[in-house]
Amino acid sequence: MSVVELRAAVALLGRFPALAGVDLTIHAGETVLLRGPNGAGKTTVLHLCAGLLRPESGGVRVLDHDLTEVVGRRSVRRRVALLGHATGLYDDLTVGENLRFWARAAGLSAAEADRRTDEARSRLEVPDRLLDQPVHTLSAGQRRRTSLAALVVRRPELWLLDEPHAGLDQAGRDLVDALIGDAVAAGGTVVVSSHELDRVAALSPRTVTLAGGAVVDGPATDSGGIR
């Protein structure tokens, strides 16, 4: 079963065609590495799959939702986790408050939210002493871990990770890799955009290279990363 299916997908950022016809199929349980130079359209592919962008033309299906329709984009969002460059956290709220808010916003009951938050926190090694600290006092790495914890709580079926290793120390990077392993083990699908090919290669992903808003090496199924 394919989780992501892009057919000649064109997406605009304002008036700029960030994606100029992308063909890409991703199957359930796959780990896919998106790579390519800056401005190739990696982030836009992730945003398109997350249901945040309306495709200008072409077909986009994610988790069996037709993302050319508003309804499809709305329903796919809650089943997908997107880790972008921004933290998605409220600076003035504490780590605990942020995690609880996003868990409750995902529709969890108060008890379930607390349970899953604790779980995610221990998995991401966010220590208890940070719980009552406002996010603006955290280091970049701690923020990143908190954002990831907020996503883990939602138990998404599809992970879209945009440069997940950026701004993390060695331990943090290992943690991201472990998380990706968790997600795949739980039957999830992971799409990573990264420049750190060596690191991601350890997860033996299928590599897709983007350039100029299109896939350049075709949807090959080899898993080496070098064609």
Added chain:
Amino acid sequence: MAEEPMSPVPLPEGTASDTTGSRGSRLLGVLTLVGLAALGVLAFVLTDPDVRIHPSTGAEFGQFDAVRMLYVHVPLAVMTYLAYGLCAVASLGVLIRRTPWWDVTAHAAAEVGTVFCGLVLVTGSIWGRPVWNTWWEWGDVRLMTTLVLFLMFAGYLALRRTTGDPRAVSRRAAVVALVAVLDIPLVNRSVEWWENRTLHQQSTLGDLKIEDLTLFTLMLGFLVLGMVLAWLLLHRFRVGWLERAALDHSVAAAIVERRGETPDDELRRAVGDRSPGEPL
């Protein structure tokens, strides 16, 4: 905006025009000019000034020749409301159907309507000076409502001019137009109550003695300014349509250009990839 791909206005045959004019619009334009001339003759030459004799004192009173302003002011006001009504309907179309046709229509109606609305305020003010002895009558419901409407649509046009994602702007503008139209009964009602506290202004037309020719001139005014509105809307719509087409055209060109971007070897260097056997 385009959920559906933009298609040209269907035309069975004929050649593309280099302007926003067509045979129909030119005919309408000529008729409108003739109509305006006829309206001018009727309003200034053939109709009588509004002069009444007070039954007991025998003194002359009325609006005298200032009444001639109403032949353009009143039709302008009616056409303003018509244009804004069209804008509201089209805005609803934008939110429901999400097609560029509705969006261009809404924008055209708002812009032309605001030109008319400004003229209503100016002519009303100039008429009010000799008749009410003031440039601005705070107690008049229609005047105040029209002013608030004008300000709301000034905001609408300002929003339209901001540079942003055209689709988001058109949806937001549609919401502004709908709220403006829904808010108008509230404005009208509140000003009416408020005005009762000060002085009560007679209905503008109520105390006019309407003769056959006066009425005919006013009706002609509605017709002619309706034609002016139609002509302007038509051309403004076509300008908007062309703007959209030009935008689509440049985006399509940008997509083609983007597809040709980044030659392969440059790409390989950028992603740190080396072909086997290639010297370091």
Added chain:
Amino acid sequence: MTHVGYLIAGWGITLGTLAVYALRLVRRGRDLSAQVPDAHRRWLEDQGSGDA
């Protein structure tokens, strides 16, 4: 005739504004037509049914 000044001002501003606006529309249309391929600028000869 009374109020000649007011009448000239009112009618003059109205007709002047409308004329200037109409001319600007025509000019904008002409400029834009040059940038758009033929297929997008065919107007219905039967005006009214396709527009506004």
Added chain:
Amino acid sequence: MSTLRTVLRDARLVAGRDLRIEARSRVVIDQVLPFAVLVLVLFGFALDADHRTLRTFAPGLFWVTVLLSALLAIQRSASLDSADGTGTSLRMSGLSPVARYLGRTAAVFVQLLALEALLVGGLVVLYGVSVEEWFLLVVAGVVAGVAVAAAGTLYGALASGLRARETLLPILVLPVLAPVLIGATRAYDDALGVAAVDGWAWTGLLAVAALVLTVVGASAHGALVED
């Protein structure tokens, strides 16, 4: 109805978030409230040192001050969702746009109530106003507060993300609030014993305005924040 319960639960969640952020950052308390008092003082300087003049115009000055200060509170509320990717996270969260709108409106409303309470104190102390009808004062203040918060939240969302949003917001929202200004001023004319008008009739008009603006805002919000 479970959907209604979900919407109310989510709205409470969002309102709680906004108020908690305000409690931490104190932007409205530290900046908007002093600004409001400052405007009252400036009106005093501009008009007359004479209490009689100030008392006559007190209702109008009060509501103009509320509107000007409300603009700042609205800008602040709208900016919460654009900071550091939180807007994107909200779109991904699955919170319904209606719930988000109602929650934020409620939070702005609470802040406006605090503002109005402070300004009534200002009128009494600075302008020498005496309140004739407390009940009318409170009811009209609450109803007008709902109307201002409803319109403000809608237009705050509408202007957000656009260039020049700071200048766009006032020109969009103030004309819409014209009937609210007229109604609230007349109601306060009555409540403060400045003019003999029927304040309750005006409060009725305010209630209609509040209802219309809230319903329109809740139904239009989705078209603004979702795509």
